[in-house]
Amino acid sequence: LVESWSFLDAAESNFRPLVVIELAKGTKEETIEWFTKRIVDKKANGGAQLLIKPLVTENGVENIYLVGASYLRLLLGAETVGLVKECSDNSMRTFTYSSRKTFKHFADDNHNFLTMAECQYIIKHELENLRAKNEKMIPGYPQAKLYPGKSIVRRLLTSGILVQIFPLHDREELKKLSHSWYGRVKVGYQPLDDIRCYFGETIALYFGFLEYFTFALIPMAVIGIPYYVFAWEDYDKYVMFATFNLLWSTVILEVWKRMCAILTYRWGTLLMKRQFEEPRPGFHGVLGINPVTGREEPVYSSIKRQLRIYLVSLPFVCLCLYFSLYVMMIYFDLEQWALDYDKENESVFSSLMLYVPSIIYAVVIEIMNRIYRYAAEFLTSWENHRLESSYQNHLILKVLVFNFLNCFASLFYIAFVLFDMKLLRQSLATLLITSQILNQFAESLLPYWLQKRYNRRMKKRMCSKKTDMDLSLAEQVNMEKEMGTYLGTFDDYLELFLQFGYVSLFSCVYPLAAVFAVLNNITEIYSDALKMCRVYKRPFAEPTASIGVWQLAFETMSVISVVTNCILIGMSPEVDALFPDSKMDLVLTVALVEHLLLAIKFIMAFVIPDKPRDIQMKLAKLEFESLEALKQQVRPFQMQL
Numbered sequence: 001l002v003e004s005w006s007f008l009d010a011a012e013s014n015f016r017p018l019v020v021i022e023l024a025k026g027t028k029e030e031t032i033e034w035f036t037k038r039i040v041d042k043k044a045n046g047g048a049q050l051l052i053k054p055l056v057t058e059n060g061v062e063n064i065y066l067v068g069a070s071y072l073r074l075l076l077g078a079e080t081v082g083l084v085k086e087c088s089d090n091s092m093r094t095f096t097y098s099s100r101k102t103f104k105h106f107a108d109d110n111h112n113f114l115t116m117a118e119c120q121y122i123i124k125h126e127l128e129n130l131r132a133k134n135e136k137m138i139p140g141y142p143q144a145k146l147y148p149g150k151s152i153v154r155r156l157l158t159s160g161i162l163v164q165i166f167p168l169h170d171r172e173e174l175k176k177l178s179h180s181w182y183g184r185v186k187v188g189y190q191p192l193d194d195i196r197c198y199f200g201e202t203i204a205l206y207f208g209f210l211e212y213f214t215f216a217l218i219p220m221a222v223i224g225i226p227y228y229v230f231a232w233e234d235y236d237k238y239v240m241f242a243t244f245n246l247l248w249s250t251v252i253l254e255v256w257k258r259m260c261a262i263l264t265y266r267w268g269t270l271l272m273k274r275q276f277e278e279p280r281p282g283f284h285g286v287l288g289i290n291p292v293t294g295r296e297e298p299v300y301s302s303i304k305r306q307l308r309i310y311l312v313s314l315p316f317v318c319l320c321l322y323f324s325l326y327v328m329m330i331y332f333d334l335e336q337w338a339l340d341y342d343k344e345n346e347s348v349f350s351s352l353m354l355y356v357p358s359i360i361y362a363v364v365i366e367i368m369n370r371i372y373r374y375a376a377e378f379l380t381s382w383e384n385h386r387l388e389s390s391y392q393n394h395l396i397l398k399v400l401v402f403n404f405l406n407c408f409a410s411l412f413y414i415a416f417v418l419f420d421m422k423l424l425r426q427s428l429a430t431l432l433i434t435s436q437i438l439n440q441f442a443e444s445l446l447p448y449w450l451q452k453r454y455n456r457r458m459k460k461r462m463c464s465k466k467t468d469m470d471l472s473l474a475e476q477v478n479m480e481k482e483m484g485t486y487l488g489t490f491d492d493y494l495e496l497f498l499q500f501g502y503v504s505l506f507s508c509v510y511p512l513a514a515v516f517a518v519l520n521n522i523t524e525i526y527s528d529a530l531k532m533c534r535v536y537k538r539p540f541a542e543p544t545a546s547i548g549v550w551q552l553a554f555e556t557m558s559v560i561s562v563v564t565n566c567i568l569i570g571m572s573p574e575v576d577a578l579f580p581d582s583k584m585d586l587v588l589t590v591a592l593v594e595h596l597l598l599a600i601k602f603i604m605a606f607v608i609p610d611k612p613r614d615i616q617m618k619l620a621k622l623e624f625e626s627l628e629a630l631k632q633q634v635r636p637f638q639m640q641l
Contacts, residue, residue: 015051017066018116019123020477022163027063028140031161038130038152039067046133048126049073055477064477066168067123071111075100077122078114084268085113091618092268115197117541120167124540127153127165147287149297158282166537169480173198174533182529190525192263199532200541201269206489207525208263209256209547213496214521216252220245220503221518224511242508242565243597249504249558250601253551254608260546261611269543270615271622280388282381300384309394313379317398320372324406327368331361331410335423358427362434365406366442372402396549399494407431407498411506415568421509428510432502436520439495440527486536492528493550500554504561508568555605562601566594 023032041047050073055064069077078085078095085095086104093103100106106113114122130153132146144159146152156162177198180191190211196204227241264270279297288299334357342350376398385391411431414424499520503513569575570590579586609616 015053015066016068017053017168017473018069018120019067019127019165019167020055020481021052021065021067021165022481023063023065024161024163025063027161031138031140032063034139035152035156036065039127046131048130050123050126055474064481066477067127069119069123069126074114074119074122077126078118081122081125082273083114083118083122084271086268091622092265092271093622094271094273116170116173117167117196117198117200121200121541121543124165124167147297164481164485166480166485167540168476169538170198171476178529178533181533182526185526190529193266196267199539200543201264201267202489202542202544203532203539204267205260205263205544205547206492207528208259210492210496210521210525210528212256212259213252213500214518214525216248216255217503217514217518217521220248220507220511220514224507224514227511241511242569245504245507246558246562246565246597247600247604249500249561250604251608253554253558254605254610257546257551257610258608258612261615264545265615265618269545271619272543272545279386280391283384283386285384300386305383305385308383313383313398316375316379317401320375320402321405324368324402325409327364328361328410328413331357331364332413334360355426355430358430359434361410362431363438365431366435366438368406369403372406373399376402393549396490396553399490400497400553403494403498404501407435408501408505412564415506415509415564415571419571424506425510428502428506428513429516432499432513432516435498436516440520440523443491443495443527443531445527480537483537484535486532486539488539493547495524497550497553497557501557501561504558505564506568507561508565559598559601562597563594566590566597 023035036052038046039048039050039052041049043049049069051068051070053066053068055062055066075095075097079097083095084092087093087102088104090104095103103113128151130151132148132150132152132155134148135146137146138144138152138155138159138161141159141161144155144161146155153162153165177191177194180194190207192204192208192211195207223241223244261270283298283300285298285300288297290297290299338353338357342354344350376395380391380395380398383394385394411424411428414420414427499517503517507513567590570586570593576586579589611619
């Protein structure tokens with residue numbers, strides 16, 4: 001592979017811009033010259049061997065550069081990042097340039113063999129792996145220190161010299177995708193393969209999970225409607241519904257693992273090797289030697305990090321949880337005031353006022369969740385985690401704990417302290433519906449309206465300038481660089497996680513929750529698709545083989561739902577009447593049923609394989625072939641010995 005780099009041409013007449021680099025205004029010429037030289041330099045000289053051109057507008061050359069690569073360079077880059085493609089025999093294998101002819105749809109003149117998202121991912125990987133050699137600082141900026149092996153792009157970002165790097169949209173492909181995805185209302189599946197080709201596996205997998213979860217909710221919604229319509233107040237009649245709910249929550253999560261394996265095998269990410277994780281951009285410390293790589297990089301004491309976590313972050317999270325409970329008690333005071341007001345007046349207005357405290361509380365919950373999210377991000381960044389995965393795990397844990405308590409504490413209090421099932425049903429319905437409306441507005445409608453208004457102003461400005469110059473590309477880049485940055489699927493999964501909680505935790509009290517969840521998710525698919533295509537900059541593709549830690553979060557929620565539903569059923573007057581003499585017998589019976597249901601859940605999780613049989617066989621076959629190939633390579637050395 002290394003020998004192949006020498007055949008690459010440093011320039012290509014058919015330049016296709018794939019990635020945009022925006023430097024800060026006033027960036028020094030020597031810095032620009034040094035950085036662009038490193039981008040186009042040969043791999044042997046420590047460069048990325050990519051193509052780069054400045055964006056020329058009617059004002060001349062701005063500090064915006066377009067990056068591309070020759071087709072040969074992209075193919076060699078595909079081998080470097082370990083992309084997995086389909087072979088002519090329909091098997092999935094890691095792409096190598098030497099065996100390129102064995103892959104399906106490969107041809108020397110077929111530049112569509114790699115998707116645009118894959119090409120942009122390769123360029124991102126090469127740019128991030130541009131490393132300092134002997135430079136002690138970034139030319140022109142003595143305060144921006146470098147050391148051998150340091151990522152140049154990360155240092156430019158943290159120094160504020162590099163404003164942003166983002167992949168360009170393909171207007172024609174985006175138009176086709178938009179039409180098939182959300183351009184018309186239809187009953188059917190999403191074009192997940194097309195989404196994956198355009199946005200990458202992480203985003204395609206989120207939309208796959210959203211679609212799957214929506215379809216999985218339909219049986220719950222269909223069964224829940226008659227329970228609600230007949231207004232059965234005898235909660236023992238909900239036993240069958242709750243039991244079905246608990247088994248359903250286990251089955252859908254286990255079946256999703258199989259669906260996920262099918263999708264990621266087809267996309268090749270199930271077979272991709274995990275790459276060695278580099279330090280995250282925000283990580284800082286004293287310069288030292290990494291014992292694994294032997295390279296110089298910042299080193300930070302794990303004891304200092306633990307002290308920051310346990311002496312600052314943990315007390316802060318506990319303080320936020322206490323504040324959340326304090327706000328919850330204020331909400332119950334408002335509820336009592338609304339009840340007293342309704343008793344005194346007994347009018348239509350006073351009846352409507354009964355819902356006002358819940359609506360206000362739902363709005364306050366959303367505001368507190370968003371404020372806490374910023375605080376959690378700041379704290380997790382301040383903890384100075386070395387790896388991005390460690391940073392994400394600590395952030396997700398902080399956010400999940402607070403969101404769970406903030407959203408569900410009032411429902412637990414009503415159910416297990418106040419024992420008011422009517423108020424529980426009302427609060428659950430109000431919180432669920434209000435949070436869904438607020439999320440749709442804040443995440444999709446408002447950003448879309450703001451972006452549309454900006455685009456209108458930008459187009460007017462472009463049209464008002466009389467010039468013969470073709471501004472289509474310049475206009476596209478200028479529009480896209482001002483778009484919001486998509487921050488990942490964190491918030492989207494969090495919204496589904498909380499919705500899953502509303503549906504499963506108190507299902508025996510409010511069976512209609514699944515109906516509202518289905519209706520919300522149908523609109524969510526369209527609004528999220530619109531958001532991805534029209535509101536945000538195109539994100540870089542990120543290969544992934546699963547939904548990660550969110551699978552564990554959903555499974556934990558399903559276990560908690562078993563406990564809550566068993567206690568709720570045990571608290572019903574009808575069940576209580578079965579044990580008139582001894583409440584201890586009631587408690588023991590409920591505990592026994594709860595343990596039995598948990599046992600059934602875990603048995604089902606064990607019995608249902610995570611991967612379908614055919615995929616297991618294909619993976620085993622590939623592992624066998626790789627071992628045989630390794631033996632063939634080792635055998636000549638053994639013969640020499």
